[in-house]
Amino acid sequence: MTQLQPNLLDNRLRAAEAVVREAGRLAADHFARRELLSIDRKGAQDLVSEADRECEDLIVAGLSRLFPEDGFLGEERGTRNPDASAVWVIDPIDGTHNFLTGVPFWCVSVGLVVDGDLTLGIIYDPTAAELFSARKGGGAFLNGRPIKVSGETDPTRARICIGFSYRRPVAEHVHAVDALLSAGCEYLRLGSGALGLAYTAAGRFDGYWERHMNSWDAVAGLLLVREAGGWTNDFATVHLTEGCEILATTAALVDTVKRHVTFGSSE
CATH class of the missing domain: 3.30.540.10 (Fructose-1,6-Bisphosphatase, subunit A, domain 1)
Structure with missing residues (x-):
């Protein structure tokens, strides 16, 4: 293959x-x-x-x-x-x-x-x-x-779609929302992680984050974002069955979004 x-x-x-x-x-x-x-x-x-x-x-x-x-x-x-x-x-x-x-x-x-x-x-x-x-x-x-990612560089003009899973503490989600809004960055939660990633690839959103996401929700969208010129975290083989935290965003916002959602803090 x-x-x-x-x-x-x-x-x-x-x-x-x-x-x-x-x-x-x-x-x-x-x-x-x-x-x-x-x-x-x-x-x-x-x-x-x-x-x-x-x-x-x-x-x-x-x-x-x-x-x-x-x-x-x-x-x-x-x-x-x-x-x-x-x-x-x-x-x-x-x-x-x-x-x-x-x-x-x-x-x-x-x-x-x-x-x-x-x-x-x-x-x-x-x-x-x-x-x-x-x-x-x-x-x-x-x-x-x-299609390509938005290319947005300013968090005060950005919109980050975020997902939520009861597999992780509610407080982590609340912290991420508070941190994004405090930085002047808008957020959305729309109920489909796969479409959230697809919309990020198409430049409709500037990023997508979820503390824990299953592989069937994530793998297609991660590839879309990468091929559209965006950045995503790695997705190892073990995550096919276990899932993991997912972050996908336009390149200029990676560090900013990582900091606000405390990316990797629960791994």
Whole structure:
């Protein structure tokens, strides 16, 4: 897998984009009739529905037909062939709470990790008809057009999207919000980390931070930000199953944001 030429990775990317679009259509159909969905609770503010599971099953089935030797790690169905050199990391619906309550800020997120290296990333927002995609070394795109991070240099003009997880103390989140606002930097919390990263790659936000983020929420967006010219922290293989803190931002704001959110303080 590591010897694949860029054109072969591009072929994989195009094939995966088609599968993700199909999953997005299925999710959008469920979204239109969400009041009929059965819903389970996985934890505090953590919901899952049959729509999540059906979309993940569609993605795994489609990609496994095309690439039968690959592995899979999904939020809802767990691992399949996890020792493969190439592993697709899947969040079938990121922003499930938004999805189930009618807020049109959610997406399908799929990334490909090859021998621990983030290689492909696709994030699809069906409600906005926006497909974000990236290949390592090939740039980042929105509906086929190149995108780049904002390039903002002044924190008093910046907007940082932040996520929250009950896997970390509430006080850490509160401190980050207080520090950003005290520095004159605006913040947003919108309920989909994958879209927060995609919007950072597209220059709509100037950064994204979350104290703990699972791999299926993060890997596609991290690659998008990197390929759009931004900075992100490293994402080691161990984090595929354990998750980690995530910071992604335009280059000039890295040190400022690190300081305000006390990046790395809970590692």
